[in-house]
Amino acid sequence: MKFSTPLILSTLTLAVGSAFAADAPVIGLITKTETNPFFVKMKEGAKAEAEKAGAKLMSAAGKIDGDTAGQITALENMASAGAKTIMITSAGDAIIPTVKKIQAKGVQVIALDSPFEGADALFATDNYKAGVLIGQYAKAAMAGKPVKIAMLDLFPGHPVGAQRHNGFMAGFGLKANDAKSNELSTAPEIVCANDTNGDRAKGQTAMENCLQKDPGINVVYTINEPAAAGAYNALKKAGKEKGVLILSVDGGCQGIKDTEAGIITATSQQYPLKMASMGVAAGVEYAKTGKKATGYVDTGVTLIAKNAIAGVDSKDTKVGLDLCWGKK
């Protein structure tokens, strides 16, 4: 093969040129998956924010929820590509050793949404509080009537799932583990608990089976809004959709629309855009001044309900739709 000298020269010039142009800070974003609208929105927000701040955003994701191997590869690749700050929604603690390794090379690693040990800073929803808010709402709405609760959970051992579950119970006034526990607490009022993986069809199946176990269920906690929509489907098919409370967490646009339609009674809304923009700002700050972000910053959670209840602070679905993530 023969290369002409001008071609080689121009290629070299291009390479050098791009190397010099790279003084814009490079910031990485690694999400759990590319497909969950929550992460899609997070990526959009990070990209817009990076453009505004004159930074360059690289992004990557695991293939499925829990794909720590994919995230580790992405961490290594981004660090070697010159990212000085990497934001990551951890798929699991298996990423920690790699995070430590690249931190030792001067890379700032910020946890978004999901906490893990050793992150320089955490920008996330307080999932326990998100659970507490819907628990308090359910408690007030039931107004002392006897309750039979179904818990439609994520999968065993996931901190976000445990925090929402336990927070909900605490908000309802039941005995529950604290925010640090990864154990799902139980109580006599909970007549059924089942895993859904946050999936609509599995939420429906879980609720159908729970109704078989106890047709008198009148409060349904769900890990997220797709699971809630599935649960509603099951209730509707059984002719029991009236008078059953469905509580959820997320605040995606579809979920807020479902709240408006009366499918979901109340939901705790979280803010992925805010997490992403705070992460980008911290990345730019680190590139300019060398000062790393630290500690936990609560990105906020708001209770959204169609019908407000006295004594519980909530916003209506119009506010929820203004602030929702996903396709409006």
Next chain:
Amino acid sequence: MNLSKSTIPWGALGPWIALAITCLFFTSQSSRFLSGENLSLVLQQVMVVGVIAIGQSLIILTAGIDLSCGMVMALGGVVMTKFAVDYGMNPYLAIVCGLLVTSCAGLLNGLLVTRVKLPPFIVTLGTLNIAFAITQIYSEAQTITNLPPAMTFLGNTFNIGSTEVSLGTVTMLVLYGLAWFVLRETAPGRHLYAVGNNPEAARLIGISVDKVLVVVYALAGLFYGIAALLSVARTGVGDPNAGTTENLDAITAVVLGGTSLFGGRGIILGSLVGAVIVGVFRNGLTLMGVASVYQTLITGVLVILAVAADQMSRKGAR
């Protein structure tokens, strides 16, 4: 050749016995288990995996495997719902388009297996990823809602006595009956077994092995499309994240049903039993208040037992 051993293999009775024992156990544990309402529910819960398992069974009978089935189903579901909702297409036509897409995906698998001579495992591993990515890109990872009623009619129910039966369940049972008849009573069905048993011998007696394989893969794709329609009817939406566990669930059902992964042996009704066993465990353990993760544990143990039974019956038959 010892006929009594090879025509009544262990694998054929095993699944029925396993199902009977499981049902007896749950009946003793929960008074609600053996109600018509509950059993109808279990059938509704397994109908999607059950119909995918028909396609999967056909392929496994030819000694192949299809890892792409769940993702092809998700693609079909997104295509039919998006065509109907976003483009305002006649819902029946939209369903046909969805079925066409999944059949073409199956056809592609079949052509790659026969023309390019790639192993089915590798081909379908590739198409699994392709179908998943296309589904996500095309749907922008958004759930498709507000479906016309014609799209969800298979979710409707009618009553037998006091028990509600869904049209989807009936569809599944009819498809199994059809597949069973074709495999047992017709020449193409016999050819399929012959190809799975020994492709060389099948070729020598004049069966066009490649043609059988291509038709089987394309037909399997059609079954995934029907499963997509059932899934849409059951959940009421087009869900781009559907099908993530269905590929392995369908293989599990086929294996539990006693169909040999080495091809040529198995009864299609076994796959229905296999799917029902998994559904019965999920339902029964919930009624007992046992955590879902034990359902996964038990399914794993059953799969190993089923394959072990197949291996032992093979050794016995030799």
